[in-house]
Amino acid sequence: MSDFDDDASDLEESPFFVQSLAKGLSVITAMGTQHSQVSLADVARATSLTRATARRLVLTLERLGYVRGTDGLYSLTPKVLELGFSFLGSTSIPEAAQPHLEALSRSVGESTSASLLDGTDIVYVARVSARRTVSLSIDIGTRLPAYATAMGRVLLAALPDRELNEMLAGLTLRQLTERTIRSKDALHAEIDRVREQGWAMVDQEALEIGLLSIAAPVSRAGRVVAAINISSSANRVAAVDLVAEFRAPLLATARAVSAELEHRDLR
Amino acid sequence: MSDFDDDASDLEESPFFVQSLAKGLSVITAMGTQHSQVSLADVARATSLTRATARRLVLTLERLGYVRGTDGLYSLTPKVLELGFSFLGSTSIPEAAQPHLEALSRSVGESTSASLLDGTDIVYVARVSARRTVSLSIDIGTRLPAYATAMGRVLLAALPDRELNEMLAGLTLRQLTERTIRSKDALHAEIDRVREQGWAMVDQEALEIGLLSIAAPVSRAGRVVAAINISSSANRVAAVDLVAEFRAPLLATARAVSAELEHRDLR
Structure with a gap:
């Protein structure tokens, strides 16, 4: 189970909680625990998301340059590092x-x-x-x-x-x-x-x-x-x-x- | 204008593109360019998002531990670093x-x-x-x-x-x-x-x-x-x-x- 699923009922009640942002960030951290390329099925399994949701999130991250894919296998790109260094900039x-x-x-x-x-x-x-x-x-x-x-x-x-x-x-x-x-x-x-x-x-x-x-x-x-x-x-x-x-x-x-x-x- | 707004028409046509994930990531990077705490209005201005959207995204990031807020002023937390290091783990x-x-x-x-x-x-x-x-x-x-x-x-x-x-x-x-x-x-x-x-x-x-x-x-x-x-x-x-x-x-x-x-x- 991913972090935000632990108390999903509570969170889903809040009109302020943006589920797809939380899910997208969980995809990034889940991909970071793998030492190699992963399939959409791997991502879905690691995040407890449906395959369809995992697919939309991974393709969005790919489009934004945070993920790179070849032949159905995906990995994070160094652009993800910049995201992390946002904190150091702040x-x-x-x-x-x-x-x-x-x-x-x-x-x-x-x-x-x-x-x-x-x-x-x-x-x-x-x-x-x-x-x-x-x-x-x-x-x-x-x-x-x-x-x-x-x-x-x-x-x-x-x-x-x-x-x-x-x-x-x-x-x-x-x-x-x-x-x-x-x-x-x-x-x-x-x-x-x-x-x-x-x-x-x-x-x-x-x-x-x-x-x-x-x-x-x-x-x-x-x-x-x-x-x-x-x-x-x-x-x-x-x-x-x-x-x-x-x-x-x-x-x-x-x-x-x-x-x-x-x-x-x-x- | 943020990256993903540049060709919004193209992207909005894609059923696979998750706008709120893209917007949430742009909030993180925008907050990383500030050397101090920022207001929701600052975030909205830096990302070209509406104040209401910026608010939902910032509160979601706060809930997830990536942002910390006091008295209406927000800053990134060191948890954002982990996000970046996902790449090094991968x-x-x-x-x-x-x-x-x-x-x-x-x-x-x-x-x-x-x-x-x-x-x-x-x-x-x-x-x-x-x-x-x-x-x-x-x-x-x-x-x-x-x-x-x-x-x-x-x-x-x-x-x-x-x-x-x-x-x-x-x-x-x-x-x-x-x-x-x-x-x-x-x-x-x-x-x-x-x-x-x-x-x-x-x-x-x-x-x-x-x-x-x-x-x-x-x-x-x-x-x-x-x-x-x-x-x-x-x-x-x-x-x-x-x-x-x-x-x-x-x-x-x-x-x-x-x-x-x-x-x-x-x-």
């Missing part, structure tokens, strides 16, 4: 952060990133890889659960109490590594600590054992809008040294990005 | 190329990339930046005119004659730098040369003066599906040295990526 945060993250990465010799909160996930919007960490595949658009990451905890710490409590209540903590935080009480206490100290450190709780991250908030007009981090390997640096060495340059960079955003808003 | 080329491009970049100390042909443009689908070239902003999804780039000429050279001639006939050559190729005859001669030698070199014709690139084709099942390149700066290396130094490792990497794609198809 926010000045990646552009403002990138040069500062590059300078920070050069100065500390580690990878740096910026991310935003989207629901209960963080989404990477900028990333500078230190050459030595090429093995770890994090790219713009990568999503990770906020609760298990340093950037996520910085962003959760900035939520108003009511919103934070609602989110925590609905959350399921998964053991992403053997060190991922296990209880919501411990998570809440950790978030309180982040609120007090103004930065977060996560020691091998997300992605893979061996990964350390320290993060700080970026503000715009007094509101936290993003987080930036420095990530390193437990093989190279102990958690306590990560904080001692990187906290000051990280906080300075966070202030610089915040100032840059303020400056852009005034232009 | 092709195994970036994944197959990335480790080889990283090894190549490390061994030659320059930036490396992979791109696909989309219409008359190349679109970057993988990129490894040598630390020293951070100033130049090329990212996944970046589009450049094929005729002015080395990767583009490799991809044009792989087109059947009829398709190539049709494309060249419809093309307008723009002077991207003072060195960009000026005549279609010269371009055709250059493409013939690329066909013979199996690689292309472009000396400061695209993007900016100072940029050199050498490119080679990647094949899958005997058909060219992508191009990879090494790009460098005219300050560091002369065009003739670029070829002498980098051609062999570039061609070896192109063969390795082609073999990797073949291997994946056989699995």
Whole structure:
């Protein structure tokens, strides 16, 4: 079942909901999960749409240049990428952060990133890889659960109490590594600590054992809008040294990005 | 006027064209050109839709999580990025190329990339930046005119004659730098040369003066599906040295990526 079919009765009652837009977007995401060309029957199956509906949507996407077809087999075109990058065009945060993250990465010799909160996930919007960490595949658009990451905890710490409590209540903590935080009480206490100290450190709780991250908030007009981090390997640096060495340059960079955003808003 | 309104009469005649999908996608791209939140009136103006239609589409996108609204002002959410990355999920080329491009970049100390042909443009689908070239902003999804780039000429050279001639006939050559190729005859001669030698070199014709690139084709099942390149700066290396130094490792990497794609198809 696709997302919008889950509560179709509710949605169909709304005169504002445009079913064919929702269905068309589900066709794009469904085609993105296939590593090869797909038939109209494949699309219909993956989206729970009728074959006739799938056909009209795929042909419309083909006409618009988002899909290419040969001999009844269809695939997405690179034009779909532009659709995604619409988001990056709509926010000045990646552009403002990138040069500062590059300078920070050069100065500390580690990878740096910026991310935003989207629901209960963080989404990477900028990333500078230190050459030595090429093995770890994090790219713009990568999503990770906020609760298990340093950037996520910085962003959760900035939520108003009511919103934070609602989110925590609905959350399921998964053991992403053997060190991922296990209880919501411990998570809440950790978030309180982040609120007090103004930065977060996560020691091998997300992605893979061996990964350390320290993060700080970026503000715009007094509101936290993003987080930036420095990530390193437990093989190279102990958690306590990560904080001692990187906290000051990280906080300075966070202030610089915040100032840059303020400056852009005034232009 | 938005794209699909240009020949609305033609399209409206087709029973297969889903107008509201086309309009919804145009809302996403229009919102991506704004660097801030927009009102429904802004969306209507940018897309040439009525205010009522714009409202239904924006509310549908909000319901689906692609748009976020507060106080009548709307912006895209990072979920839109996922839509774009659908394309990357649908092709195994970036994944197959990335480790080889990283090894190549490390061994030659320059930036490396992979791109696909989309219409008359190349679109970057993988990129490894040598630390020293951070100033130049090329990212996944970046589009450049094929005729002015080395990767583009490799991809044009792989087109059947009829398709190539049709494309060249419809093309307008723009002077991207003072060195960009000026005549279609010269371009055709250059493409013939690329066909013979199996690689292309472009000396400061695209993007900016100072940029050199050498490119080679990647094949899958005997058909060219992508191009990879090494790009460098005219300050560091002369065009003739670029070829002498980098051609062999570039061609070896192109063969390795082609073999990797073949291997994946056989699995």
